Amino acid sequence: MITTILFGTTLVHAARPVDGAARSLRALAGRYRLGVVADAAVMTGTQVRDALAATGLTDLVEVIARSSDVGAAKPDPHGIRHALAQLGAEPGEALFVGDTTADDEAAQAAGVRFAYTQPDRDPGIAVRAALTLDVGAYAAAAALLAPIDPAAAAGARAHLERLTKPSGSLGRLEILGIQLAAISGVDPPPLPSPAAVAIFAADHGVVAEGVTPWPREVTAAMVANFVAGGAAINVLARQVGATVTVIDVGIATDLDAMGVIGAPALLRRAVRAGTANLAAGPAMSLAEARIARDIGAEIATTLVSAGARALVTGDMGIGNTTAAAAVIAALTGQAADTVTGRGTGIDDEGLRRKTDVVGAALRRLPSDADPLTVLSHVGGLEIAALAGFIVGAASHRVPVIVDGVVSGAALLAAHADRPDVLPYVIAGHRSTEPGATAVLDRLGLDPVLDLGMRLGEGTGGCLALNILDAAARILHDMATFEAARITPVNDATS
Amino acid sequence: MITTILFGTTLVHAARPVDGAARSLRALAGRYRLGVVADAAVMTGTQVRDALAATGLTDLVEVIARSSDVGAAKPDPHGIRHALAQLGAEPGEALFVGDTTADDEAAQAAGVRFAYTQPDRDPGIAVRAALTLDVGAYAAAAALLAPIDPAAAAGARAHLERLTKPSGSLGRLEILGIQLAAISGVDPPPLPSPAAVAIFAADHGVVAEGVTPWPREVTAAMVANFVAGGAAINVLARQVGATVTVIDVGIATDLDAMGVIGAPALLRRAVRAGTANLAAGPAMSLAEARIARDIGAEIATTLVSAGARALVTGDMGIGNTTAAAAVIAALTGQAADTVTGRGTGIDDEGLRRKTDVVGAALRRLPSDADPLTVLSHVGGLEIAALAGFIVGAASHRVPVIVDGVVSGAALLAAHADRPDVLPYVIAGHRSTEPGATAVLDRLGLDPVLDLGMRLGEGTGGCLALNILDAAARILHDMATFEAARITPVNDATS
Secondary structure (H helix, E strand, O other), X not given: OOOEEEEOHHHHHHHOXXXXXXXXXXXXXXXXXXXXXXOOOOOOHHHHHHHHHHOXXXXXXXXXXXXXXXXXOOOOOHHHHHHXXXXXXXXHHEEEEEXXXXXXXXXXXXXXXXXXXXXXXXXXXXXXXXXXXXXXXHHHHHHOOOOOOHHHHHHHHHHHHHEOOOOOOOOHHXXXXXXXXXXXXXXXXXXXXXXXXXXXXXXXXXXXXXXXXXXXXXXHHHHHHHHHOOOHHHHHHXXXXXXXXXXXXXXXXXXXXXXXXXXXXXXXXXXXXXXOOOOOOOOOOHHHHHHHHHHHHXXXXXXXXXXXXXXXXXXXXXXXXXXXXXXXXXXXXXXXXHHOOOOOOOOHHHHHHHHHHHHHHHHHOOOOXXXXXXXXXXXXHHHHHHHHHHHHHHHOOOOEEEOOHHHHHHHHHHHHHOHHHHHHEEEOEOOOOHHHHHHHHHHOOOOOEOOOOXXXXXXXXXXXXXXXXXXXXXXXXXXXXXXOOOOOOOOOOX | OOOEEEEOHHHHHHHOOOOOHHHHHHXXXXXXXXXXXXXXXXXXXXXXXXXXXXXXXXXXXEEEEEHHHHOOOOOOOHHHHHHHHHHOOOHHHEEEEEOOHHHHHHHHHHOOEEEEOOOOOOOHHHHHHHHHHHHOHHHHHHHOOOOOOHHHHHHHHHHHHHEOOOOOOOOHHHHHHHHHHHHHXXXXXXXXOOEEEEEEEEOOHHHHHOOOOOOOHHHHHHXXXXXXXXXXXXXXXXXXXXXXXXXXXXXXXXXXXXXOOOOOOEEEOOOOOOOOOOOOOOOOOHHHHHHHHHXXXXXXXXXXXXXXXXXXXEEEOOOXXXXXXXXXXXXXXXXXXXXXXXXXXXXXHHHHHHHHHXXXXXXXXXXXXXXXXXXXXXXXXXXXXXXXXXXXXXXXXXXEEEOOHHHHHHHHHHHHHOHHHHXXXXXXXXXXXXXXXXXXXXXXXXXXXXXXXXXXXXXXXXXXXXXXXHHHHHHHHOOEHHXXXXXOOOOOOO
């Protein structure tokens, strides 16, 4: 397993305005030992230190090995070996990130893994790929999850005071604009467009308990509907120009037989054919939950690499409000009857049955269960995948708009494991499902919309994109008092 | 003054699918006596009756005069005279609506006013123009204000049950979709696009009381900002493809001197150079309030004629939250300190002063004041114009999205005079101004958004257009269960 990451002088580009490079390095420094192997012909050690100091990165780097220290420049491996010796690290636990053939050859000669980056590119991208091969997409994302940027937030806040409106009069739009700046690290922040909705779909063994009036086959039928573009999420995504990608992480019905093979918007990543019945035992193994979480993180990377500037969580899975209620109860400590709701619509007797199922599953859960154990015992494949998706989105510093109760359960699991995700999250709306409100309350999230919706699919999150987009446009397009030649009044004191 | 409206066989087109014709006639029948003057060569009396009966309009028409009754066809005036005699009406109080030269000549010979319509067109359009010349744009709009269409609402409700989602799961989107169908009379309803924001701008003499920290000149400066496209409302309107039209109904600063002459998005309709100080006496005369209201109704017609499918109320006027609070207090019976807020932002002392001003103005208001008297005594020119605009929009059967506290005051005045406007209204958002909530509570309106905004200009209303548009798109674009080959579950009973 990688414990140590060495960079060629590429690292120093973090001190230049390469988007996100400095934030990637700050995140990695929390979990990895970092070093630089610099060739004097390119940059002296002093130049490297000065450049790093300019962005406050000096302390993150434990060692700077210069070719002059070892008497040989790359492709000679001595610089790398020197750095590893100083850090007390073995070649097998090291990654070298460089941008030249000489860097690659030096790494090979030193017996360390190599990742290729480019001078004008955030080295975090290459590091993510290498870490994904080493520890999986979720852990790689977790390692690259950086704090939001307080300087950009302050910049947006000051910017809003200069715009032609009374201070604070745009309410939540101003707060969202500041959050977008803090997430992206720039003011004005990029518009959250194009956005991408990821619908993770899976089946649930717990449907055997009669927790929903809908047959299990509707999961697959709705996936076919998504792919055909006829569902509510398709309509709302088209409204805002968002893409819709459906990821099968465990549908129990044979999609091939339904004729939805190979549709471009459907990714086949089934971990298993639906979960086991969580009323009778664990829904899945820990390994399966981990795989689902990795898939979610991987999808976030794919969508961001394809150009998405905002990600929306979506879900489809007959029976999944039962699993979501159980996850929410486990991670908030709320009682089963507080967080269990009617889902797509069950009668009173059905609700009692559903609540009993959730209560019984919770009693079997170890009291000190970690988030992954909770997901595997009482969760769902799409919930685990969504947890990974949320951490993945945050690690890419794009806003992630969380939809309703199923996405909310995933958010709780993501947050319990990586609390740093929260500033990247926008609660799209308040679902009428009681579990959704339990999540919002627990995390202190104020939803953008409250429209009495309870459909899932990402519909509430997608609808909130309109408001997020407006918030960003305010920072892009409004005139300042100075440009409009108006003398602003200091509202607070006059 | 017109009391009687006669139609050529054009009226019968109301029985054909001419958009809105039947609803125009139903509205007019509440205030005018209606008759038909038919030439037997075109249509017999029986054919006319049968055609009217097919859409339930028969009872609205008090007389059908046939050329065979009087022995002469148009352009001979005998048919018109015969109809008037049966109704006991004088030529001077009659309007004849026809679509031929013979109709026009017959009307002239009979000494009645004439309005030209076309066979494939709602005759309400011609009637509105004639009534505007007779009694003003506001009264004309009030006469054409029809109930919403319950059949279209029922159609949309049934349609929503067939779409691929659990019943009711789209919450407010479904309710808005049904409302849009009821307003337009068709399902799916037209998308509320393009929309038009009308910003009525005026100054307020009450600024002399120190009710706001902003100088009066900022009204004009912000109008210049609107015309230049730099204000928040411009940004939000561009987001949804809405037009912005600014109407000066009483700005006290010389706009010409500011160089905003003749800008196409600025209409000059100043009734007077700002109101008088409502703390010292009536803000304006009854006649001025009436003119402002007519201007608002006229602008609604202009925007709808130019293609707007939804109208948004906007306002600009330094000092106008004071006038709005007074109107709201007068029309809801709430106390001054309940409905008076900080507006653009005043300190505690300023708020006390503002509340005192509102209270004193209310004490001078006659206890039985009608809405126009309230507007003239304690209102503002933009508030009166907005009241007319709201009635105008409703009379065109387009949704009118009402913004914050100033628009809310206007809505109260419109509703007090014409309660039928309410089903056409969508409360865009809940402003933080306390008066805004008083309006919502009084009228039982549930705002679409609640984002802590208090800017006015129409910003909250414009932002809500996104949600309204989504509601319409759901009805346009979603697949039915049948098309998706899914068997729906009856949620209510299973």
